[in-house]
Amino acid sequence: MGLLSFSSLALTALAISTPLASAANAIFYPKINLTDTENNLIQAHGGAILRSASSDDNNWYWFGEDKTGLTNSGSFIGVNCYRSSNFVSWERVGHVLSPQDGTNISDSKIVERPKVIYNDKNSEYVMWFHGDNSSYGAAQVGVATSQTVDGQYSWKGNFKPFGNDSRDMTVWKDPDDGSAYLIYATNGNADFSIASLDSDYYYPNESLYTFEEKFWEAPGVFKIDGVFYLIFSRQDGWTPTDNFYMTSTSMAGPWSEATLLAPEGSYAYLTQNAYDIVIEGSKQVVYLYYGDHWSGNQLGSSTYAFHPTTHDGETLSLYKTGAWTLDLATGEWSDLPFDSITAADSTTPDTNLVPCEDGCAGGQAANMTSETSFSFTYSGGAGAKVLGIEYVYNGPKNRFLHIGVTLNGAQAEGNALMETTRGTTYAQEAPFPVELADGDEVTLKLLDADGNAFLIDGVKVYEDLR
CATH class of the missing domain: 2.60.120.260 (Galactose-binding domain-like)
Incomplete structure (x- = not known):
């Protein structure tokens, strides 16, 4: 028999009917192999995506781990950077942080989950990452800086926050007041901690909250109507797990009980949270989830998934879709038919x-x-x-x-x-x-x-x- 035609799924409050995607729209097919403008696989795992702070630069910049050719090894090749004005055509800038012999970021070390935020006081981009050795025994954070978003980042060093170990982590900047935070797994991966950063974003300033004996990782944050949504997953190696979130009106807590971000057993549609992006359109704000789809035995072939999230005033949900389009100017989005x-x-x-x-x-x-x-x-x-x-x-x-x-x-x-x-x-x-x-x-x-x-x-x- 031939194909049966169906219209696209009924859309939620944030997803509104739009025409088929135009050249100005972002197009997403979650978990598809993404290639750059030279038709090479995008190598930006565990990464972050942000806009340039320059009003003359309309590009988005995607940072992430280069795992070209790697199977189940995390050896440091470099932190890649890509740029795009439309989330479709990604041009590879190249490595913005590269191995340095005889240091904690040599090619025998681990550099994972690179996150970049902009420091307004110093007019400087600050990269944080999980730094480690091959046995994951060093358990540190690392910091590097650059005056330009896509420039070479100068490594400032690796260290243990407050003398405690740190593995899976993220940094997040509050768009309202510019304060920044480190969220990290610590104490042998058993605890999950939040710390404020100093005004330069170089060091943790104060430990704010610790979730004890939770074994969580892959943190990310949305701030919606003054409420913080802290996203995380359980720890299970390179395997997709169910993702959750908690809410609070302060990064120092108290925090709500954990709520599933997607249906139980969907494993966040086979992804793990990497970074959470806010797109402020002229008609609505989009809270965009960017997840890694890890291939644990072939890390270099791992793919990515971008999903819209929906928010009904209280509940945050990862929207299930196989293909969707987003107008970056207006914030309007819909499933593709x-x-x-x-x-x-x-x-x-x-x-x-x-x-x-x-x-x-x-x-x-x-x-x-x-x-x-x-x-x-x-x-x-x-x-x-x-x-x-x-x-x-x-x-x-x-x-x-x-x-x-x-x-x-x-x-x-x-x-x-x-x-x-x-x-x-x-x-x-x-x-x-x-x-x-x-x-x-x-x-x-x-x-x-x-x-x-x-x-x-x-x-x-x-x-x-x-």
């Missing part, structure tokens, strides 16, 4: 279909093994598309399967990466860019001969507007 085919309406043989347990459309899913497949006939306009493959894979943590796409019997370039949802039947969505023409026979096949079976609920077909 898609054509959809369910397993029940596909050309997949009935013998491969099983009842689904996750409430999937059509009530059936394709049981994927090395001998079975999911297939459909594409009906629609020719051109670049992104297949949103909806699947459930309940297996061991940090386990990936690879799906190949064949068009009319020929293998398409690339493969889709399916990741386990570890003990849940929460349906995830994996993107796969492909060129399609009307009448194409599309087949999804498992490429891992020894892979565990999983289920495909269906496929969404989006226009590829990147």
Whole structure:
């Protein structure tokens, strides 16, 4: 059968109906491989995105870890910087912090989660990062500075805040009063602490609050209507975990009980919070979540996911979407429309279909093994598309399967990466860019001969507007 057309999902209070994305709009397909203007994979893991402080510079700057070629090693290659005016075309500036022999930032050391904030007093950009050795025993923070956002950052040194260890961390600047804060995992990763920074943003000034025996990491902050939303995840190595948030009217607390940012078992749609970005549009403010989609055994191939968050005056939620567009000028955003085919309406043989347990459309899913497949006939306009493959894979943590796409019997370039949802039947969505023409026979096949079976609920077909 051909594709069944569906309109985009009903939109929440922050998502309003807009036309298909224009050239001025940002386009997001969460977890898709992102490339720079030279068509190389973007290497900016665990990073941060901010605007230049210069009124003459309209670019966004993306900092992050370069893990080119790395598998499960965190050895320091460099902190990359990219710039873009539209969140679509990212130009690589290059390494703005590079290894220095014989120091705590040599290529045998660890530099992770680089965050950059602007210090108005000194007209200076200040980078903080998690600095460590290969055994993660040093447990320090590091600081570097630059007079320009994309210049070479001068390393000032590594140290333990207040003499205590620090691993996963972030720094955050309050847009209202310019005060800045360090949030970090400490005490053997058991505690989670908040400290204010000095006026230069070089050192922690005062310890404000400590959550004891929590084992949390990946901190980030939004401030909405005078309320601080502290985002974090549980610790589980390079594996996606459920993300949570707490609220307070002061960074010194008291803080509310933890609330899930996305449904339990979705593991924040297979991401971990990296940085949280505020875009002040002319019509509304967007609170943009930027998460890492870690590939724990192939860190250099890890991807990224940008999601809007919704806020109803009290509750903050990560919005589930497979493709969406954002007008950076107005702040208006919406899902991209898609054509959809369910397993029940596909050309997949009935013998491969099983009842689904996750409430999937059509009530059936394709049981994927090395001998079975999911297939459909594409009906629609020719051109670049992104297949949103909806699947459930309940297996061991940090386990990936690879799906190949064949068009009319020929293998398409690339493969889709399916990741386990570890003990849940929460349906995830994996993107796969492909060129399609009307009448194409599309087949999804498992490429891992020894892979565990999983289920495909269906496929969404989006226009590829990147």
